[in-house]
Amino acid sequence: MSDSASAGSDSKGVSRRGFIAGTGSLLGLAALTGRAPAAHAQAASATASIATGAHVPALVIGTGYGGSVAALRLAQAGVDVHMIEMGMAWDTPGADGKIFCNTLSPDHRSYWLRTRTKAPLNYFLGYPIDKDISRYTGVLDAEEFSGITVYQGRGVGGGSLVNGGMAVTPKRENFAAILPSVNPDEMYDVYYPRANAGLGVGTVDPAWFDSTACYQYARVGRKHAQRSGFPFVFVPDVYDWDYMKQEAAGTVTKSALDGEILYGNNHGKKSLQKTYIAQAKATGKVTVSALHKVTSVAPTAGGGYTVVIEQIDTSGATTATKTVTADKVFFAAGSVGTSKLLVKLKATGVLPDLNDEIGKGWGDNGNVMCGRANHLWDPTGKLQSTIPCGGIDNWAAGGAFAEVAPLPTGIETYASFYLSITNNPHRAQFSWNAATGTVDLNWQTSWKQPAIDMAKTIFDKINAKEGTIYRTDLFGVYKIWGDHLTYHPLGGAVLNKATDNYGRLAGYPGLYVIDGSLIPGNTTVNPFVTITALAERNIEKIIATDL
Template sequence: MLTRRRFLVAATGLVTGTAGVTAACQSAPSDRPPSRPFHRAIVVGSGYGGGVSALRLGQAGVDTLILERGRLWDTPDEDGKRFSKMLPADTRAGWFKEVPPSLVPSFMGISVNAVAEQNPSPQPVQAGICDKVTYGAHDVFRGIAVGGGSMVNAAIAAVPTPEQVHAAFPDIDPAEFLGTYVERAKTALRISYRDMNWFEQTPYFQYARVGRKYAAAAGYGVDYNGSAYSFDYMMREAAGEVPLSALDWEQQYGNNHGRFGSVDQTYVAEALQTGHVTLRPLTEVTGIRQEPSGEYVVSTREIDRWGTEVARDEIGCEQLYLAAGVLGTAQLLLRARETGDLPNLHDELGNGYGNNGDIMVSHMLSAQDPAGTQQSLLGMINLDGRADPDNPVYASMFSMPLPVETHALGYYAMVRTGDRAVIGYDRQSDSISIDWPQSHTDHLVERAKLVFDRVTQANGVDYRDDLFEGKAFAPNTVHPLGGCVRGQATDLFGRVHGHQNLYVNDASLIPGYIGCNPFMTITALAERNIEAILAGRR
């Protein structure tokens, strides 16, 4: 059907970007308001894609502004810490929430929310670091901060297999993607690898060694992933030489020490050092539009840490890079399309959303296989069944780091289904929605159950439902993907169809599923995209 939007896109010839920095304008349009600030480029978001984009633009000498909705977590509070522990958590944990969002909401009948309520934070609600949003039959968790999800994830630097790269990106040579761009991401993010002698004897990974044994009994291997958390620092923690972090209930709400590979300390810090990049944290982008001159105008709302509005502004730019994560990028583009501020955006926008096959699960451990009373919350290992052509799986193992034996093993599993959803926009409420039906979650549970039935039966243990409030499987995702899929809503390097000099460079480009923890893939793809854009490749 030839809609008005499709006609406009066709009539403009699907204009998709500049031929590179050297062909771009060198100054602001002459007919613009002189009071409106102007930058050659604006990057919205400072996670993996935004950090990559800002650094490479800065290195190319492009005057670039990073706009980030969340805080720059660079200053300790009166307690000497920047971040909150996971339990008990304070209001630094949640984005304007008294009770923080938790991936594991209960244990043995005890509610994590109840613990938080019984230990009120000395601080009021604030621009905390983690948010949870429910869309249909699944929950999405995301980091809101300078550094994005790199601040709150488990730092698992999983590398996709060549088969996974080919399935997600059929046009990209897996050898080049893995050998050039993933390696570039490893270096930039300071990915470290464990000392296996230490791993085999430390009490902090006893649960992982038990999980490896259980996986082997079911016919699965494991992947010893790299980490954006320093294994060297972790070994010094265990030796009592440095302050504790990964070994002291710090992970989902940030790490006060040891997470040296987060984007704020790598890509963003290096971008600022170029002298061509500036950063405005606690600045939400509320709208984007394009003037007849071609200039993009970005509307912003700045708040302080406690949510008080400080200023509203309009900022102009020649090149606009959207890297606000799947939810943020989709909302900005869909709002602009539906309000007419960017009328030529493609009808594919919003399609292809997936949750990377995420589903959480837990089972018992036998009395002969204790998890231990000390656990590392970072540097986990993964049950690796990606070679299974019918039901591939990648599942990060974790345990509850309590000072008592729990006999619990949990997994953050990624399984494959063909289910995808559409991200929609409601103009009246100015919000997005994701049509994620219960059947999609049921399919995830079915796939995961095939895997973990093998694990539990091979080891003579049962599922346990006390970690997820009465359910053995929990539909939580920290890996939303898609909504602005490359080759559909954009060209193959993230140039958005219909508007020149408009780019997407984040997880929105990935078609719903990669099959392992995706931040290395997101970073590598962003590196490839910005390299091509700066060089004018098509």
């Protein structure tokens, strides 16, 4: 990755030697690289496996936010639905009694088909902390393109398994820039409320927030923001806040207070498995095939579509190839998965009538990360909840919204950490590479510079006010900005361009896109509530008019 962003900054950074001398805390390195006990390979999904030759009225590719909404609403309308999920079901504990592994002790369950971890924050005190692991169909995919690493959830529940659960509805005044062809009245009156209800969204109790040890880091973030004149806002989340209070009281098994976030959360988080997917399965009309991957969707003579599906094992090897037919197919494999599949099918002549907007309009939601080194008299706490609950809003003035993120090392770090969402204008395109038989993305790391500049409108000011400096030991050696990744991929099959205004794919009746690939690159905040609300809007129209 390029260090040009940090090299061009006039902001001061803290050296790893200076930080070690200031804190005397090399224990962090040991904590972050400690190995977990060996665990047996998790059992494969207990959910149904689709049979070759099957016919399904509706096939949903993916089990993330859009796909889960589509499956539930179709089932409630009386339609039989089969969901295809490339990842595992994540419903069977490993040898340690846990389904997911801890962030500080990643094992084979952590990453999708990698032999070495690739943590978003992959240095500490200037030392690399990634470690070797066994190749396995783990829960977090760090998919590498030429200029960016895209983090995605793998398993039944998609991104809801691995995100921080920040369930943010964009400000209404920003909505026209997010989805210009969608009526904001219906979104804010009907579909955002429906999505928030379906997801189980709630907000931290402010009185508890002010008193609990696990949010000391967020209170420090609030204090610094407000002293520099920035509004600090509480951000809704899908965590069970009553459960977290019990964690703090020591009456239940700890989850958010035990560092669980990056590789799944075993208890308190209301992932899609517990909300939309649970409701969908309860209808009796929805089945899920985990460890299955769609490779082709082709029109069938006489109507409907022939879908080719590869079944894989936990090493990633293909164990069976199946062919099924479906009356309607919903692409919900996420921004990257849906875009890659559609680009491939168009370029190889399987779906040649898809229009030229396929693959375009992809963005990173302006993601960029950074840390600040606070004074020794301003500790952020060794116990940190992994669930963010607040942010700094400078969108109108500086084009940045920064979530005050945890740094759950288990030791005192005297550091504030942030994930910023910025109004970065750059958009990339997926394209088919016939020579390699893969889909490429033309993002360039240098395109992160606008995001860095927008984030600096917040953090340069806070540093100047507080007399603090940027951390340079979290993303490499003497590197300030985490400009190499996104957690929020969006676009690639943009609404009202690649599709009509409800996600119908141009040229192919019965093919729909219903995930984050519909949204052109930015939502101004964490995107999953908008993805869910848009899916609620679109599927309601599709059921009313197409079924």
